Amino acid sequence: MQCGEYVASNSEMEVIFPGIADMADLMKAPYSVRFIDMDTIRIIAPGGREYPLPFRGFTVNRALMDQAIAEQAVEEGAELMTNITALDVSGHKVITTKGEFEGKVIVGADGPFSRVAKSVGLEWPVSSPAMSATLEGKFSNTCDMYFGNFAPGGYAWVIPKGDTANVGVGVWPRFKGNLNAPFHAFLRKIQLPAVRGTGGYVPIMGPVPRTVKGNVVLVGDAAGHVMPPNGGGINTGMICGRIAGETIHEHLMKGTSLSDYEVRWRALVGKALARGVKIRKLADHFFGSDRSLERAMRFLGPKRMGRAIRCQRVFFAR
Ligand SMILES: Cc1cc2nc3c(=O)[nH]c(=O)nc-3n(C[C@H](O)[C@H](O)[C@H](O)COP(=O)(O)OP(=O)(O)OC[C@H]3O[C@@H](n4cnc5c(N)ncnc54)[C@H](O)[C@@H]3O)c2cc1C
Structure with missing residues (x-):
């Protein structure tokens, strides 16, 4: 833990x-x-x-919190697989230790050293x-x-x-x-x-410059969604995670651009996180x-x- x-x-x-x-x-x-x-x-x-x-x-x-979130996702129709590692993302394919999977949209919620981000050439946050x-x-x-x-x-x-x-x-x-x-x-x-x-x-130095590329979106620590002055990332990860979920749903149903996710989370939490980075730099x-x-x-x-x-x-x- x-x-x-x-x-x-x-x-x-x-x-x-x-x-x-x-x-x-x-x-x-x-x-x-x-x-x-x-x-x-x-x-x-x-x-x-x-x-x-x-x-x-x-x-x-x-541990119980993460399990409760996973249960909520399963209730909503998600399929949960454990003991599986994503190795690479290529187009709509995710190559894992348990074979290949296809996704219309791929979400990198795999922490500050995100394999998903790396695979598609998105930056890692400073941690x-x-x-x-x-x-x-x-x-x-x-x-x-x-x-x-x-x-x-x-x-x-x-x-x-x-x-x-x-x-x-x-x-x-x-x-x-x-x-x-x-x-x-x-x-x-x-x-x-x-x-x-x-x-x-x-990742306490703020979000990465881009959190969407093609059919890939980054969320949570992978995106640098952490409050820089205090290092808290649970609340911000969940706030931005919901925005990602809603935007992906609209993308699949109505063709909304995935880049709207980036616009939406920045509008809601971006300013405060940017101020947080300034505060950290001043404190340094x-x-x-x-x-x-x-x-x-x-x-x-x-x-x-x-x-x-x-x-x-x-x-x-x-
Ligand atoms: C020591 C410490 C203390 C902290 N204390 C707090 C606190 O008190 N409050 C707070 O709000 N925040 C705290 N944080 C920050 C907080 O833990 C994170 O911001 C939060 O967990 C981010 O959630 P996430 O889902 O983005 O990433 P994570 O919680 O890191 O989850 C990423 C998941 O992806 C999995 N994963 C990684 N790579 C792969 C791969 N290639 N294939 C498949 N799965 C993969 C990992 O196993 C992990 O389960 C703390 C962080 C640290 C290091």
């Missing part, structure tokens, strides 16, 4: 991406497997100063390494984000799930080396026992040292930090 299992609430999504319709229906599966509701994200500065930010979200059982593990213990009822030199260009997190918490660390894309060192430095810092983490990548200037981070956090204060994690304008708010 490579996930902090934190999902932002529908009310937050409506603030970050105004104009989204029918979130309750879209997010049925995550809400059906939720553990703990939280109304605060606590930002912890390198020196220990805490900035509580009002932000609503909850933890899920990600950052991250590592996490689940630990037992007593944890607060807030989603905690720790900043400091132990997580260069990123942050570490403790996300409570009841008797356990997901603990992890993410860094900037240019990080070279083994993430075990920052991960274990963080565990020591918050006095948790050393455990083995599992690694993954998060302060990530060099604990002192400059500390100063920047004091200057920003909780209100502006709250706007930053929501991909909103940090200065000159309207």
